[in-house]
Amino acid sequence: MSSFLKKIFGGFSASRIEKTFDNETSATQSxxxxxxxxxxxxxxxxxxxxxxxDPRKVNCADDEGNIFLAWVPHFQTCKKWRRKRKTG
Known part of the structure; x- marks a missing residue:
């Protein structure tokens, strides 16, 4: 999870990431x-x-051990999606 967040945000600060997720992401379609x-x-x-x-947030930790809420990419939690990506 931390590598995914690093790819999106570059630096890695829990409070900055949580604020960015809340302020700079907008739900466009469900x-x-x-x-x-x-x-x-x-x-x-x-x-x-x-x-x-996924429509709910989960607890995540940054490199310094700070806990924060973050959105989880669905393809990390969907077993069927991962299975299709490996075979297809």
Missing amino acids: SRCKFCGQTIVWKDLKNGKRWPF
Whole structure:
């Protein structure tokens, strides 16, 4: 999870990441995962890319051990998505 957040935000500060997720992401579309059927939210990130996120936040930790809430990319939690990506 930390490597994913580093790719998006560069530096790694828990408070900055949580604030950025809340302020600079906007839900543009919600849909269902075509593999598992769970509701996902597509968010436009600051870098111009769209990512599928689970609609709930989970606790994450940064490199210094600070705990914060963050959106989880759906493809990290969807077993069927990961299985399809490996085989396809």
